[in-house]
Amino acid sequence: MSILGTRVHRVEDPAFLTKGGTYTDDLTDERLAGALHLTLVRSPIAHATITSIDTSAAKQAPGVVAVLTAADCDLEPVLVFDRANKKMVRPYLATDRVRFVGEPVAAVLTEHPYQGEDAAELVDVDYDPLPAVVDVEAALNGEVLLFPEAGTNVATAKGSADPGAGFFADCEVVVTKQILNQRVAPAPLETRAAAAAWDDGRYTVFCSNQNAQGTRDDLAERLGVDVADVHVILPDVGGGFGAKIGADPEYVLVAWLARRLGRPVRWSESRSENMTGLVHGRAQHQTITIGGDRDGTVKAYQLKIVGEAGAYPAFGAALPNLTGMMARGTYDIARKHSSYVSVVTNTTPTGAYRGAGRPEATQAIERAMDLFARAIGMDPADVRRKNFIAPEQFPYEITDEISYDTGEYAKALDLALRSAGYEQLRAEQARRRERGDTKLLGIGLSSYVEITAGGGASENGSVEVHPDGTVTVLTGSSPHGQGHATAWAMLAHEQLGIPMEKITVRHGDTDQIPEGAGTMGSRSLQTGGIAVHKAAGELVELAKQRAADLLEADVADLVVDKDVAAITVAGVPSARKITFAELAAQEQLRVHTEWDAGKATFPFGAHVAVVEVDAETGKAAVQRIWAVDDAGPVLNPLLFDGQRHGGIAQGIAQAMLEEVTYDEDGQPLAASFADYGIPSAAELPSFDLVGMETPTDANPLGYKGIGEAGTIGSCPAVQNAVIDAVAHLGVDHIDMPLTPVRVWTAIQQAAGGAK
Amino acid sequence: MKVEINVNGTATTADVEPRTLLVHYLRDNLGLKATNIGCDTTSCGACTVLLDGESVKSCTVLAAQADGLSVTTMEGLSDDGTLSHPVTAAFRQEHGLQCGFCTPGMVMAAVSLIEENPDLTEADVRSGLEGNLCRCTGYHNIVRAVLVAAGKDPDA
Amino acid sequence: MIPVAFDYQRPQTLDEAVALLATRGEDATVLAGGHSLLPVMKLRMAAPELVIDIGRLAELRHLRVEGDEIAIGAATRYRDLVTSTVLAAECALLPAVAATVGDPQVRHRGTLGGAIAHGDPAGDMPAAILALDGTVVLQGPNGRRSVPVAEFYTGLFSTVREPDELVVEIRVPRTGATGWAYEKFTRRSNDWAIVAVAVATMPSGAVNVAMVNMAGTPIRATATEAALAEGKSIVDAAALAAEGTNPPADTHGTPEYRRHLAQVLTRRALQTAIA
Known part of the structure; x- marks a missing residue:
């Protein structure tokens, strides 16, 4: 009987239910030894010009190593959505103007996080308030502009609001209504967190995120370095819901600060920060x-x-x-x-x-x-x-x-x-x-x-059987609660017969898995899962090729005996069985494959x-x-x-x-x-x-x-x-x-x- | 100031600032990272531990307030790293966790709830977990897990 | 988020606590369960230099019948109120109200005295004590004084307590196991009340009605009480519940909505308590 379609308990759970997950803020990785803690000073005002920032008192506070503002930051402001009005770029720390409550204004780095909260209070920012644009009608009429240089508050638009004469002409009844699909907060239980080290010309960035590879690419572009010089590692992630895709500005800043200060930097936002800092x-x-x-x-x-x-x-x-x-x-x-x-x-x-x-x-x-x-x-x-x-x-x-x-x-x-x-x-x-x-x-x-899978229907997967009979599955998708380690192991087990507990699924490390589109848009099973299914199938074919000589049989006559995870001859109960592990002992038994549904x-x-x-x-x-x-x-x-x-x-x-x-x-x-x-x-x-x-x-x-x-x-x-x-x-x-x-x-x- | 707290059956001590929150004492002084912090307002319950056997939100208790008392975290529910505790076993059995972040607090809230009233109904479990937020499971399977751990039939 | 640094002391006796407060009252804050205080301190909306922890003082943890009254130590936790067999028989309104405060974790830590001293107009316990015509006992350097709870609150989060005084006890009459109701209207189960109404039948037979979040302090529905005393029907009396109130406006309700809720909840509470 196939394991597919059955209720298999999660292989992830024993760790989660004993020592707990290892989220970014839990890391004790040696690469983060001696890390500074980043506390961000965020704007309490929605719209204002910044007339001055005085960091002198904060710099004198206990435990403070550095206090930086936009004046110290050489990162280029970024057009986060690349099809938006080109003038609507975002700085990593506010320059002359703040545009929302929660916008980062200054970075305080301390030895201990408690010291950071104390010192952040001492950063003295002078704001000259501007009228706030909150209502979309006010935004559309453009009396107050967030980006005066853009000349408009319209970020992007498509299509005429007029469907044309006669659109409803033959309808006996026409009903119209203005409705609101209100703004909501994703509110994953784990807030955002990042930790970065810069060593020997290379960034290592741990963060709470849904896609290691895309975030690596974002980081490289925004930090102005080669993709090869950024290593992103995703520990356990405490929920994402779409809001943890790509390199958030804070993540870029954490990496940049690690290089600038020559010490690892850690950041874990408070819930209050998260409610205004994470996208809605x-x-x-x-x-x-x-x-x-x-x-x-x-x-x-x-x-x-x-x-x-x-x-x-x-x-x-x-x-x-x-x-x-x-x-x-x-x-x-x-x-x-x-x-x-x-x-x-x-x-x-x-x-x-x-x-x-x-x-x-x-x-x-x-x-x-x-x-x-x-x-x-x-x-x-x-x-x-x-x-x-x-x-x-x-x-x-x-x-x-x-x-x-x-x-x-x-x-x-x-x-x-x-x-x-x-x-x-x-x-x-x-x-x-x-x-x-x-x-x-x-x-x-x-x-x-x-x-x-509307954002792309391709994904890669690797399956490798080791000589000890264990299996490593690598996937470009990136779970944060969905249970891929269990699901992907089921898919591999289904074809190889190797027990679930011997199958390890790895994800979210760009050095191990350089390509991948992550987990978003309900894409994973039909892309990453199918890639693993395909890789396991190809691995079976590879194993049959290698076993054919040993078994002195035609490849076409070979089958997998799932009870013992071995290749054998179909319909010949007495035939010899060669296990995947035995084949792996002779030569690396690994398949890496791409799956693209194309739709x-x-x-x-x-x-x-x-x-x-x-x-x-x-x-x-x-x-x-x-x-x-x-x-x-x-x-x-x-x-x-x-x-x-x-x-x-x-x-x-x-x-x-x-x-x-x-x-x-x-x-x-x-x-x-x-x-x-x-x-x-x-x-x-x-x-x-x-x-x-x-x-x-x-x-x-x-x-x-x-x-x-x-x-x-x-x-x-x-x-x-x-x-x-x-x-x-x-x-x-x-x-x-x-x-x-x-x-x-x-x-x-x-x-x-x-x- | 010096605090002495029995944590998961082991005597611990440290010299801390009076403002040190119990959750930070557990995580940073003792390295017990299961207990998580999910909010600033005593709302989410991710930091729930037992203080002298009763559930509390460790973000809203000073380490100083726990001086001389006993604390149990999720790590303390199992001696051997297995799901030997009925609550953790039931959470796995019923798929009462996804991302795992709320889980340690949810588990400890459930342990306290069952301790106070093992004769639970679904409604009791739902109101008894009102102080713990989960964003992944919709609570459906958490409620089932707590009923199972209490020896009740979740399908009854 | 963490509080501004402070000194912490945990006096071993009530006298010690009172003496400490007498010398440091202006820059000190009293901590019992900490479930009103610590959240405010973490948000840095309060930054006392000294925190005096009275949470473990055995002298403040009593709950006993004294003549016609029940005396409850200020550091008695919500959980202790909820499970008290004395209260179940002698003043059943209190455990019922305490069971609606916060969530189980909050009820394991939060105290009656803390809630009374904090004086949040959205709090449950002040209105419950007000419905019971309770008394707040304060102790300062010059000894004890008793203040009827009706005179205790002077405005939003403010009371007649002097900085060198400690709330040490709450006294309520023995109103028995029946004749009460608490109607609490919230968005979510463990939210603060949008409006709540407490009804208590006093030993004299008078029916008291107190409301949560209908003004800057807990407030009695005096017009409703008078109408009931005159023998008016519950429906007619409840229709007067919003008279003389000054409810706040926030995202959960307009003043108009709160006045409406006060009437509906008062009617329901009275129907439960005395119909």
Whole structure:
């Protein structure tokens, strides 16, 4: 029986559950002996010119080795997102101007971290405040510019906001709504940390990150050295969620400081720093317009996006493009139009966060479907069924180059509805409304399709059997909680028969593994996993070639006897068996291979959420959520469901609780875990997962990605459910997060409007 | 000032600044790195350890306050580096961890919770873990793991 | 984040603590559980020169019936309130309120006296003690004095406690196991209350209603109490709960929303406590 598809416990866990993970701040590596500790002085003001910085008092403080400012720093400011307005470059330490609360202004280096906090308080920065640009409308009108030399606050834009005359002309019903996909904080439990040494002309950089090789390349470019002169090592990483991709400015600074000061440097940010210093996600202001006929046919859909790039355009400036590409969702809509503008504001830069561009697309189309259903008086499930892309329409082209690979959208929705008992839920909802219960029931649906491995479908992998029978697997992907060490070992074991416990998976060290694209965009299994599968298969072929002479048999007649991890002759029980280990003892037995699917895959699914809303207080609670998440065959249900659980929770969290807000001066209002609404176990239910598997044709095992699907599916289902609970009171939309005060206010306004 | 703290059954002592947080004493003075720091506001619980057998957030306890008392960290749950403790065993069995960062604190919070009330329901576990944040698991499998460790059927 | 450096002393007796506070009161801060103080110090919003740790003083850890009252030492932890069989029988409101404070780890460290002295308008315990018409006992160089909790708070995080005084005891009447309710409205389980309402039925039969986060200090719903005394219905009395309040505005609620919540929560609490 194949190990693939079975529930294998993680090989990672014993270490995590005894001595704990070894994260960057835990390192005792000898290369970091005698390290200085970096404390960053960060701007407390959103927008200001810096008139002076006095570091003299700080330099006298106990334990201080150096205090540096932009005047001391020869690093070239960087255009973090290379397609943004070329003038919108970011310095590593603020030069003449600060553009967001949390922007690094000075670097304090001390022998002990406690001394750093003391000394940082003594750095005297004179700020001359400028008006802060917080609102995107203010950014667009450009009265105050973050980069006067750019002449605009627009970082990047695409498409006309006008879909053209006649776009909605033949529609019986057209509904339009402005909705907010609010700014949220990725908030991995491990904040960012980096440690660097410079020795003999070469940087060694340890950091908390999702991609060693890409970060090495960034570091080399930004430090102005050859790629060969940078060695990046990723220890255990305490969560990333898209926000730890590439070399953050602080990481570059840590490496630069190590060289400049001639001593290793360590940095581990506080949570308060992390909440303003790490990129935020989402932050799209959307206008959705949907048109169609009263029979439920949707004919035209327009999505207009104003995206917040934050103070310095990073990857977040690019994400509305992906949102536009995925705007139609699971629906076969005759006319679809999208456009976007990304603007800079005096806020934390935005970047990828679980889903990164796709949740924003799904939220918009799924809200639009509900609004359209309401407008024509049809059940939201029926409207969706009426418009789904049908199975026979695949591959379904969404751009000139990209097509949805496989999908069964109606089947997924029907499975979710049947699992939830949709008809009974609607009946219970009606009963409560009739009785005038204050505890209202809301039922929300979502149907989603998303793109995984969209940033590139190639990855490398190596498998080597050693003479002692152990195996080393090298991978260019870069886990931070997903369980690759277990999954990749399963893939190797499947073909070699060598026991799981003898297989070691290595990743995240650029000297051992020079190439790799890391873990992001739900790409790993279908790229890095398939590369390992392919490498193991090629290793079997290599072993057969070598064994053929020894066994005096044709290669074509040889098979793997997985019970003993050996090559033998098919159908001849008495035949000699030569183990992989024996072959390795004769000559190195190693395969390094590249896998390139050449295309992305498109997981899909449907979620049904049930919420209860206290009509008197506006407080909503998610009671149940049923999730159908189809990402093709499942390698390990333990890991697969774990990804769904975490994803679903983050989607619920965005719908119900989380939001980064700023006051009009650009001061963040939720800059700690005391204020920012990450849910605990007490705010969430257990989740009902429903299985469905539709393989892709993009790779031999049919795998798609599952890392982000849960978030993409759950968030709109929950938002739709809360709005559904109060829909009969006249409410047709409430922006996320659906906090008590917001829901209560919406009910009051609807009641006021009805009078 | 000098503090003497029994940590995982071993007497430890060090001369520390009075402001030294217990979590830093454990990590930096003793090199016990399982206990993590996830926030500044006593919110996330990643630094949870047992102080005289009860869960506390070691970022909000001075080493000085623990002087003369006993501390248990996750490292102290196993003598031999195996998952011999029912809570750590259940966390693996039920896949109650992913990135592992919240795990030591979550495990210690669970140990304390079960110690105080072994007769736990799912609702008890959820409210009992309200002081510990996890960003990876959605808590689904953590809740199951704690129920299993308490001898309950998580599917009941 | 870590506090500014300070000196630390852990007096062995209450007299020692009071004497220390008398000499260093202006630049000293008293530490009991530390779960209000240390977070503020870590954020460097407070930077005392001396921290006086009274958390282990046995003289401040008592919880006993004394005549018509229950005397609770200031260093009694939330956890001790929650598990107290004395309180379960004699003043069941208190353990119920204490069980909602923070999370289990906070309840293992945080103390009743600390919460009372800190005086956070969003705190649970001050309102609970106010609903019970409790008394705060202070000890300074000139001995002890008792202050009704209704007179203890003077504004946001400020009390009548002098810098050389220590909160040593909280006294509450024996209100029994029934006739109480606590309605706490939060966003997340362990968040501070957006609004909360404590109801206690006093030995006299009077029904007291105290509210959290409806002003700069815990505040009584006096109009509601008067209406109940006049025999008005719960619904009518609760509708008056927001009278005379001055609730704050923040991301969790407008003053208008808080006034609305006060009415709803008061009605629910009264229905639980006395209907």
